[in-house]
Amino acid sequence: xxxxxxxxxxxVSAAQVRLGYALGGIGAVSLIVAVxxxxxxxxxxxxxxxxxxxxxxxxxxxxxELRGFDVRDDGSARIDIEHAMRLVAxxxxxxxxxxAAATTAAASDATTDAAATTDGATDDATTADATSDAxxxxxxxAAPPAADGAALYAQHCVACHQxxxxxxxxxxxxIANHIGDLVAADRTYPVQLLLYGMAGPITVDGTTYxxxxxxxxxxxxxxxxxxxxxxxLDAWGDRAVVGDGHEPYTAEDVAAxxxxxxxxxxxxxxxxxxxxx
Ligand code: HEC
Numbered sequence: 001x002x003x004x005x006x007x008x009x010x011x012v013s014a015a016q017v018r019l020g021y022a023l024g025g026i027g028a029v030s031l032i033v034a035v036x037x038x039x040x041x042x043x044x045x046x047x048x049x050x051x052x053x054x055x056x057x058x059x060x061x062x063x064x065e066l067r068g069f070d071v072r073d074d075g076s077a078r079i080d081i082e083h084a085m086r087l088v089a090x091x092x093x094x095x096x097x098x099x100a101a102a103t104t105a106a107a108s109d110a111t112t113d114a115a116a117t118t119d120g121a122t123d124d125a126t127t128a129d130a131t132s133d134a135x136x137x138x139x140x141x142a143a144p145p146a147a148d149g150a151a152l153y154a155q156h157c158v159a160c161h162q163x164x165x166x167x168x169x170x171x172x173x174x175i176a177n178h179i180g181d182l183v184a185a186d187r188t189y190p191v192q193l194l195l196y197g198m199a200g201p202i203t204v205d206g207t208t209y210x211x212x213x214x215x216x217x218x219x220x221x222x223x224x225x226x227x228x229x230x231x232x233l234d235a236w237g238d239r240a241v242v243g244d245g246h247e248p249y250t251a252e253d254v255a256a257x258x259x260x261x262x263x264x265x266x267x268x269x270x271x272x273x274x275x276x277x
């Protein structure tokens with residue numbers, strides 16, 4: 001007898017049985033999908049294992065951040081101030097920890113005092129020796145007979161003080177139309193500033209700065225620092241301020257200050273004692 005015989009009555013009709021099968025099928029599929037989702041989901045709040053490629057990618061990202069400043073078409077560079085500060089702090093710490101400063105300072109300057117300088121700077125781990133960077137090895141290995149001040153400026157100073165020497169108001173003071181006054185006030189002060197850096201509030205052209213000027217004792221040798229100072233005097237017309245009486249900086253001038261072994265706070269004290277226009 002056919003199932004849909006109208007004379008017979010069933011507790012469950014044929015249509016309901018089909019519906020039951022359909023619902024059961026949907027339920028089974030949903031269950032499988034749910035199990036798959038659970039099986040492939042990342043565990044929440046737990047560590048996810050990474051393979052070597054992912055690890056390298058993460059390192060690359062961190063590395064890219066270290067070089068994180070962009071150079072505009074006109075040759076000036078732009079860098080986030082906090083990023084710059086952090087960068088200096090990080091480089092300083094790693095250089096001191098790795099002992100790189102001791103080797104490169106001694107190599108870059110063959111005076112017995114170089115090592116003493118570095119020791120002194122190490123006492124003030126976060127600041128005094130803040131600039132020993134990856135380039136220090138290059139600087140000492142390939143110290144040119146005549147150092148190129150413009151190239152050194154582009155390498156070591158431009159990120160903060162900008163290609164036009166104007167700095168960034170409130171963050172990095174200008175060097176243009178300022179270095180001449182500093183040299184005229186005391187020719188040894190700019191040498192100490194570059195060797196040991198500076199920390200503490202200063203005022204330039206009515207703007208207050210309270211940042212960290214990095215130390216370059218470990219990343220430039222004496223001839224390089226001398227050449228760099230002569231370059232910044234020329235670059236924006238500051239030589240007119242110091243006049244003809246100015247004796248060009250020599251490696252010997254820098255060596256004499258390197259022997260002083262100051263902290264960046266002592267450089268700030270010297271700065272405060274200067275009489276500037
Ligand atoms: C990481 C950023 C940074 C770099 C790189 C840097 N400086 Fe500075 N510089 C500063 C800051 C910040 C100050 C102000 C320090 C303070 O507030 O005590 C400063 C101050 C100065 C001053 C003014 C000092 C004064 O007494 O008025 C001169 C000149 C100077 N820097 C020259 C240089 C030269 C040359 C280089 C390259 C060798 C250089 N700086 C690299 C951040 C930097």
